[in-house]
Amino acid sequence: MVFIDACFRRPTPYTPIWMMRQAGRYLPEYMEVRAQAGNFLNLCHNPVLAAEVTLQPIRRFGMDAAILFSDILVVPNEMGMELEFIKGEGPNFPSPITTQADLDALHVESAAEKLEYVYETIRLVRADLESQTALIGFTGAPWTLATYMIEGHGTKTYAVVKKMIATQPQFMHALLEKLTHVIKGYLERQIEAGVNAVQIFDSWASALEEEAFFEFSWRYILEISEYIKAKYPHIPVILFPKGISGYLERVRAIGGNFDVFGVDWSTPIELAKAKLGDRYVLQGNMEPTRLYSKEATRKGVEHILHVMNNEGHIFNLGHGMLPDLEPENAAYLVDLVHSLSKR
């Protein structure tokens, strides 16, 4: 697979591409399946429908990798936290974690097993996907999941979880350890079900100052990655801590056993290359809003391909695909990356 070869820095005939949130609301065929499912969580719980939306962008655009359709919050959900998706407001845990009793009540040993609908989705997708197309499994990072579990929902200030960091760091670590344990089992089972690579999304890495990021997020991500790589050395591990361009020096100094570093759009690709490009393959990082215009898309692609020079690079957006984009522009992007990077 071109994508897997690129993850391991093996020669490829062109630079592979996939797009974060490539299965999503900008596709009319996704909206149809979503309507059929009734709501977002039903869609995640239904392997047949989840497999269908996973495959849609591949059929339409021919990316080099599909990414499992699911949501990072199915993990806390199966750890026993009630989860609802409120229209226009996003996810919500009506009973966030505040006390030791809440922490003790989390299901740790059974959660990974209960996510069987995810593994079934993977089996269905893999059976239908052409052999040259990779399937990427994923999870949220412990810090990002913990933030949702403590705040209850999206937040602009992260005041609740940061107050916990400042005043009850041990409580925070206890939650992060539980999540780390569950996530190891979750990724293992995804791999056993057939994914060819895994990505850990730390969407809220950018909420943490440097010291806190390394103490409360990165160490747990590296622990998960080490565990997976020790057991499955042939499976590439991709880490995507969003918005930490100021911390790359320390990421390099700490090192860690993973294959690909996901670069978000706020990190100049030259900077990521200079700090990490010789150690890790880089994935990214076009600003998604460039897709509003073909001209801006072309300029973005040319710049990134020029900097990376066909070496140790997987093309991606620097954040998720936007719901109001024309599918035509996604097709333009995929074709452009493939044609401009052809060796």
Next chain:
Amino acid sequence: MVFIDACFRRPTPYTPIWMMRQAGRYLPEYMEVRAQAGNFLNLCHNPVLAAEVTLQPIRRFGMDAAILFSDILVVPNEMGMELEFIKGEGPNFPSPITTQADLDALHVESAAEKLEYVYETIRLVRADLESQTALIGFTGAPWTLATYMIEGHGTKTYAVVKKMIATQPQFMHALLEKLTHVIKGYLERQIEAGVNAVQIFDSWASALEEEAFFEFSWRYILEISEYIKAKYPHIPVILFPKGISGYLERVRAIGGNFDVFGVDWSTPIELAKAKLGDRYVLQGNMEPTRLYSKEATRKGVEHILHVMNNEGHIFNLGHGMLPDLEPENAAYLVDLVHSLSKR
């Protein structure tokens, strides 16, 4: 004034400190005045009350600088845009800018003059402030103001304004030029009314990828700064583009005539010092949530003072003060910085 000396890198007996949003909701005396004013915008419009809340934190904590109490959105408001503050949701422009006619309708020549209530606030504060305490005036940066004017309100995705950047860059530049013109006059008049330094807040700098930041934000900020420095070389200009730790190399390469660079908490202070510390005095950058705990505060202060080593530094938070903080911890912070940095 210790603060002004520090802005110009002259020797000072200790490291001066002020805190972004130091006049605010965490102070019970602020809440009283705010209640008296009826709503937030009334408070901005009333020089006697605005002067009172500007002075409150100085009386209580003895910071080295007061910052004018106002809001960045009074500028678009006086350019003719209706503005409302919705309880729990923040500011809102019910008729955001979408067409050329909207752009043409903005008052450009008269806006700075109409902000007379701001200048009157400055005169009242300066008359009451002790001579060793500086008064800082401020404005929002053109990009941050333009974003509000186009989106209409706060946004997580910046999709409307970024679509405009991708598809109508010239329209965007036309708006930014108008704002730049108004802001020059606004800062000039603040200086004539008595402020001792000015700060330009680019709160939404972090919404832009590197190329777009320099094209749509930084160049206008530098244009304003050059204008002010040419006319008032004795007035320090402080620039605070939030969340651009990945772009510091280019900030350095471009240069510019300003005195102090404000460092937000997501930029490690070591990194800011290495990239810019020899050219500009640095202001910042303690993570505000450290103030939830005295221990975390002490560690943060010690680290920052250690890195900056009493040289070219003004202490501040790396973002605004939080509404749910104990005033006692703010007092602790101010005293700690003063005592630990005493030469």
